[in-house]
Amino acid sequence: MNTNFRVCPETGFHVHKPAELLMKANAVAAVVFLLVGGTFGLLVGLTRWPAVHLLPADQFYLVLTAHGLNVLIFWIIFFEIALLYFCSAVLLKCRLATPKLGWVAFALMLIGALLNNYIVMQGNSSVMMTSYTPMGADPLFYLSLILFAVGALIGTFIFFGTLAIAKAENTYEGSVPLVTFGATVAAIIAVFTIVSGAIILIPTFLWSVGLVAHIDPLMYRMIWWAFGHSSQQINVSAHISIWYFIAAVVFGAKPLSEKVSRTAFLMYILFLQLASVHHLLVDPGLSSNYKMFNTSYAMYLAVMASMVHGLTVPGAIEAAQRARGFNKGLFEWLTKAPWGNPVFSGMFISLVGFGFLGGITGVVMGVEQINILIHNTVYVPGHFHATVVIGTTLAFMALTYWLVPVLFRRDLVMKGLAKWQPYIFGLGMTGVSLFLMGAGTLGVPRRHWDIGFAGTGMTHDFPAAAYTMMALNGMSVVLAVVGGAAFCIIIVASLLFGRKLGEEKSSPALAAEMVTDDEYKTLHASGGITVPGTLCLTFIFFASFAAYYFINWKYLSQTWGIS
Amino acid sequence: MSISPPSDKVWWKEPIEKTELIWISIVFVWGVFMTFMMPYWHVVGDQNLPNETYRVTPEQFMAKAQGMVDQFTVGEHGPQKTPIVHPPAGSDVYLVARLWSWWPVLELEKGQSYRVHLSSLDWQHGFSLQPANINIQVVPDYEYVVNLTPDESGEYSLICNEYCGIGHHLMIGKLLVVE
Numbered sequence: 001m002n003t004n005f006r007v008c009p010e011t012g013f014h015v016h017k018p019a020e021l022l023m024k025a026n027a028v029a030a031v032v033f034l035l036v037g038g039t040f041g042l043l044v045g046l047t048r049w050p051a052v053h054l055l056p057a058d059q060f061y062l063v064l065t066a067h068g069l070n071v072l073i074f075w076i077i078f079f080e081i082a083l084l085y086f087c088s089a090v091l092l093k094c095r096l097a098t099p100k101l102g103w104v105a106f107a108l109m110l111i112g113a114l115l116n117n118y119i120v121m122q123g124n125s126s127v128m129m130t131s132y133t134p135m136g137a138d139p140l141f142y143l144s145l146i147l148f149a150v151g152a153l154i155g156t157f158i159f160f161g162t163l164a165i166a167k168a169e170n171t172y173e174g175s176v177p178l179v180t181f182g183a184t185v186a187a188i189i190a191v192f193t194i195v196s197g198a199i200i201l202i203p204t205f206l207w208s209v210g211l212v213a214h215i216d217p218l219m220y221r222m223i224w225w226a227f228g229h230s231s232q233q234i235n236v237s238a239h240i241s242i243w244y245f246i247a248a249v250v251f252g253a254k255p256l257s258e259k260v261s262r263t264a265f266l267m268y269i270l271f272l273q274l275a276s277v278h279h280l281l282v283d284p285g286l287s288s289n290y291k292m293f294n295t296s297y298a299m300y301l302a303v304m305a306s307m308v309h310g311l312t313v314p315g316a317i318e319a320a321q322r323a324r325g326f327n328k329g330l331f332e333w334l335t336k337a338p339w340g341n342p343v344f345s346g347m348f349i350s351l352v353g354f355g356f357l358g359g360i361t362g363v364v365m366g367v368e369q370i371n372i373l374i375h376n377t378v379y380v381p382g383h384f385h386a387t388v389v390i391g392t393t394l395a396f397m398a399l400t401y402w403l404v405p406v407l408f409r410r411d412l413v414m415k416g417l418a419k420w421q422p423y424i425f426g427l428g429m430t431g432v433s434l435f436l437m438g439a440g441t442l443g444v445p446r447r448h449w450d451i452g453f454a455g456t457g458m459t460h461d462f463p464a465a466a467y468t469m470m471a472l473n474g475m476s477v478v479l480a481v482v483g484g485a486a487f488c489i490i491i492v493a494s495l496l497f498g499r500k501l502g503e504e505k506s507s508p509a510l511a512a513e514m515v516t517d518d519e520y521k522t523l524h525a526s527g528g529i530t531v532p533g534t535l536c537l538t539f540i541f542f543a544s545f546a547a548y549y550f551i552n553w554k555y556l557s558q559t560w561g562i563s
Numbered sequence: 564m565s566i567s568p569p570s571d572k573v574w575w576k577e578p579i580e581k582t583e584l585i586w587i588s589i590v591f592v593w594g595v596f597m598t599f600m601m602p603y604w605h606v607v608g609d610q611n612l613p614n615e616t617y618r619v620t621p622e623q624f625m626a627k628a629q630g631m632v633d634q635f636t637v638g639e640h641g642p643q644k645t646p647i648v649h650p651p652a653g654s655d656v657y658l659v660a661r662l663w664s665w666w667p668v669l670e671l672e673k674g675q676s677y678r679v680h681l682s683s684l685d686w687q688h689g690f691s692l693q694p695a696n697i698n699i700q701v702v703p704d705y706e707y708v709v710n711l712t713p714d715e716s717g718e719y720s721l722i723c724n725e726y727c728g729i730g731h732h733l734m735i736g737k738l739l740v741v742e
Contacts, residue, residue, distance in 0.1 A: 058729055091566055128726050134703060135686045135728060174572040178565040217687060217702050244565040255565055258574035260583050283700045284616040284681075284707030292601045300594030307590040308583070315582060316565075368601050369610055375698040376689045376724035443693045445724035449732040453722075457642030458735050460693055460720035517570075531582050538586055542593070549597070553604075559695050561609045561676065561712030 004095065008406055009503045011249075011511040015407075019089035019096035023082045024407055025106055026155075027400065030078035031491055033113060034393075037070025038484045042477060045432075047449070049474025050467050057449040061126040064447060066117060068129035072388060073148070073231075074113040079396050080186065080238050081105070081155040086403075087183035087241065088162035094171040097161030105154035112148030119144060128447060130224065133204060133215040142205035146198065153194045156187050178261055179248070182241030185265045189272065190234045197227035218285045225276035233272040235388060236306070237265065239350065239395035243313045246347040246398060250338065252512040253320035254520075256531070261312050267305040271297040278362075281371035288368065295366045303363055310355045311538050314348075318531040323519040330533040341508050346398025346422035353390030353426060357433050360545045362387060370552045372562065376447075378470075379440025386433040389480075394426060397487050404491060405506045410498030412506075414490050421490065425483025431476025439469040441555075612699070612709065619706040621684040628657035632667050640668045640737060647739065655680060655708075658721075660688035660701045662728060665721045665736025673740050676712045689725030692738060698724060713740040 005014050043063045046054040055063060089096040096102065119125050125137035163184065166172060176184070200223040206212040244261070247253040255261045277294035280286055297303060314334075321333030338344050361383045365374045374380065404412060412418055444451055444466050451466070453459045523530055571577055605611050631650060638647040646667040650656045652675035659666040661684040671677055681690055683703040690699040699709060723734035 057732065061726070061729065061731075126729075132687045132725070172568050174568040175574065177567050178569075216704065218705060221702075248565040253565070254570075256580045256583055257577050258569045258571075259577055260579055260587070262574075280700075282612060282698060284702055284705045287614045288605065288611070292598075296594075296598050296601070299598045304587075304590045304594050308587060311583065311586045315580075363597070367597075369604050369608065369612075372610060372612065372698060373696050375700065376691065377696075377698065441696075443691065443696045445689070445691055445722055447726040447731070448724070451732075453732065453735050456733050456735050458720075458737065460722060460735060462693075529582050529585075530580060535582050535585065542589060546593075553600075556610050557608065559610060559697060560692075560714050561710070562697065563609070563611055563613060563676075563710040563712075 010505050010509070011406060013090050013406070014093040016089045016095045018099035018102075019085050020407055022096065022099060022102045022106065023085050023403075026078050026082035026085070027403065027407070028495070029106070029110060029113075030075050030082065030396075031400070031488060033070050033074035033078060034484070035488045036117070037067055037072075037075055038481060038488070040064075040067035040070060042481045043067075045474050045477025045481075049471050049477075050452070051471060052474060053450075058123065058126070060449045061128075061447075062120060062123055065126050065128050066120045069116060069120070070113075071393075072129060073145075074116075076235060076388070076392060076396070077148075077152050077231075078109065078113075080190075080234060081109070081152065083238055083242070083399075084155065084159040084183055084187055085162075087180045088159050088166065091177050091180050092162070092166040092172050094162055094166035094169065097158050097165055101154055102158050105151040105158065108151030108154070109148050110151075112144045112146070112151060115140060115147065116144035130228065131204070132224075133207070133217050133220045136208055139205060139208040142201050142208055146201050146205060149194050149197050149201070152190070156190045156194070159183070159187050175258075178255055178258060179241045179245045181262055182237055182244065182265050185268050186234045186237035186241065188269050189230055189237060193227055193230040193234060196223055196230065200224050200227060218283065221280055221283065222276070222286075225279045229276045229278060230272075232384070232388060233268065233275075235392040236272065237268055239354070239392045240265075240306075240309050240313070242395045242399050243309070243347055243351055244316070246343055246402070247313055247316050247320070249402065249511050250341065250344045250347075251317050251320040252514040253316040254515065256312050256315045256319060260308060264305040264308040264312070267301050271302040272305070274298060275302070275366070278366045278371075281366070281368050282375045291368050295368055300363070303359075306355075306359060307538075310351070310359075310541065311534060313351060314537065315531040315534040318534045319520065319523060320515045322530070323515045323523045330536055333533060338508065340419045342418045342422050343398050343402045345419075346394050346401070346426075349422055349426040350391055350395040350398065353386055353394070353430060353433075355541060356544060357430065358383060358387030358391050360548055361437060363545070364549055364552050367549075367552070370556050373552070373556055373559070374440060376445060377440035378436045378444045378446045381446055382433050382436030382438075382440055385429055385436065389429045390426060390433065394422060394429075397425070398422065400487075400491060402510060404494050404498070405501060405510060408495055408498070409501045410494055411501055412490065413493045413498050417486055418490050421483055421486045423483075424486065425480055428476050428478070428480025428483050432473055432480055435469045435473035435476060439466050439473065442466040442469075444470065609712075615708040617706045617708075618704060619682055621682075621703065624657070624680075624682045624706060625659060625684060627680070628659045628666070631655075631657050636667070637670065645736070650677070653677065658690070659684060660690070660723070661685055663723070663730035663734035665723075665734070668737045668739065670739040670741060671711075671713050673713050673716045673742055676710050679709050679711050680706050681709065682706045686727045687725050688723050688727050688734070691722045691724040693720045693722060695719060700725065716740045716742050
């Protein structure tokens with residue numbers, strides 16, 4: 001037996017030790033940047049709470065820039081690199097390709113992230129994450145992002161290398177696991193994303209030091225969003241893989257059918273990386289035909305894929321629970337789920353929030369014409385706090401609760417708080433999402449320090465409801481930050497002070513017994529609909545989706561004529 | 564099992580669950596319907612952004628706007644004494660975005676259409692007409708021509724909703740609609 005591996009006493013996973021060290025480093029860095037970015041988020045929320053209005057304008061724009069970069073880029077991508085190593089080396093029982101290069105990648109990402117924070121703190125790069133030209137930042141701002149991206153690209157190729165090694169050394173039989181398949185989709189989208197980022201950020205860096213004369217602002221927007229939007233599609237593929245993963249380890253569930261779930265992932269590669277035009281729907285210079293094709297992912301085929309996952313993930317859980325005997329009524333399988341286990345509750349809140357809040361609003365605001373009502377209002381951050389925070393971040397948090405005992409062999413501390421953490425964070429972020437979308441519907445702009453326009457000698461009176469909603473948003477931010485801080489404290493304290501597990505098993509069990517084919521047989525014996533509860537939930541989802549879609553068309557039809 | 568290779572090696576031949584088939588059919592039809600809605604609205608709807616765009620330099624755009632202001636100014640507005648311009652119904656009107664103001668104040672007639680030309684003299688800005696809540700990106704070097712037809716009279720605010728530096732929140736202007 002290769003001494004570079006250890007066998008996890010609880011899960012039976014063969015863990016390649018050099019890979020494990022890299023996963024630990026990337027995951028810890030991720031949590032640190034979440035802590036930093038979340039702190040900036042608190043300052044943003046408190047400044048946009050009209051009665052508090054915490055920071056002066058210059059600091060607000062600085063902190064808003066730093067908030068976006070730390071949470072949307074650094075926290076998420078560090079975590080995704082750890083996830084890619086996990087889905088290749090651990091799930092395929094394989095050694096990681098070139099761990100040394102893995103450390104080079106980690107170093108580049110860390111240097112890029114630290115340098116970026118340093119430069120933004122200097123105060124002359126408050127250009128927001130999007131850094132639209134011709135507004136310019138310090139050259140090191142672009143350089144730091146390029147360094148980070150190169151590191152992430154190396155990490156992605158180490159994942160591909162590990163897949164190749166696993167295949168060559170026959171560490172698994174047949175096809176890769178579904179979760180690894182999903183991670184592969186995320187990695188393929190990551191390559192497209194990072195290459196797009198390089199195509200636009202390298203010339204912009206050269207422009208900032210005077211070597212390139214002009215960056216066309218429309219070209220910048222177009223290519224930057226091929227990077228900026230696609231990077232969110234990496235997150236979608238990654239967190240949906242995590243949903244399947246958690247359904248497997250908590251319930252012992254297998255997918256309803258491998259074919260459907262894999263085809264849905266495959267459609268992400270083909271269609272999800274369109275949609276950069278979601279950000280350009282009210283731009284000059286692009287034709288309506290192009291906007292309609294791109295914004296609808298060709299024909300809503302990526303939306304279809306997400307809606308399929310929205311059925312198959314809870315469907316897999318329902319089938320497993322029913323096979324185990326939780327058969328009463330439509331929803332016993334759900335009510336008897338382990339709601340006190342943050343691994344499950346975090347995952348399920350992520351699923352519901354991503355679908356109902358993030359998914360529906362994303363499609364509606366991505367309609368070419370409806371976007372006229374929504375572009376650059378606070379509706380937009382309202383939407384993406386549902387997708388990226390409730391969807392991606394909460395799924396990553398849920399997985400982290402599972403990873404700490406597996407990778408670090410330490411028991412979680414403060415389990416009582418951990419039980420509540422996904423609810424606190426989820427509720428806070430649901431508030432953020434709903435109240436920002438409400439205020440955005442009333443026209444409140446995003447990235448704006450003072451909607452009272454003091455000192456201009458002019459004013460615009462937003463409706464009182466808009467002010468109320470920005471205040472409620474501020475309160476929700478505080479609640480979400482309490483939940484986010486609880487997560488960071490639990491994880492850091494567990495790593496430092498958690499009881500060492502050794503060969504002991506942690507509670508709740510990390511890997512549920514797999515539901516056997518025999519158990520599934522009783523479920524299929526009836527022949528009819530095997531997962532009626534899930535089907536019922538998806539019908540509720542569909543009704544909400546359709547209602548909200550038509551309400552917004554109605555709302556659009558009531559504004560000025562535009563042609 | 565999602566975390567191990569599929570137990571059935573030829574998983575692509577497994578039958579699909581009935582539940583899945585029902586749902587896939589629904590979402591596919593819904594996707595086709597939503598795809599159809601956008602071009603449909605181009606035909607029957609009154610709110611569609613046009614494709615008419617020209618390249619322009621800040622100097623050229625400012626000169627055109629100045630020409631309109633010289634010809635049709637009817638008053639002044641606000642502390643900056645921004646000219647109020649009342650161009651003829653149906654004509655080409657120019658709105659300049661710059662750090663950090665909208666110029667001039669347009670006075671339009673209710674129910675009339677205007678070819679509103681939008682561009683920026685410096686950085687990117689966001690045309691956000693409130694409370695009508697019409698939002699359009701304003702990009703330097705490009706002149707976007709949008710036909711607008713006000714449907715109600717009153718004083719509208721033009722705020723900037725694309726971040727444009729430290730004075731972004733000071734960028735507010737007015738647009739007047741008269742009977």
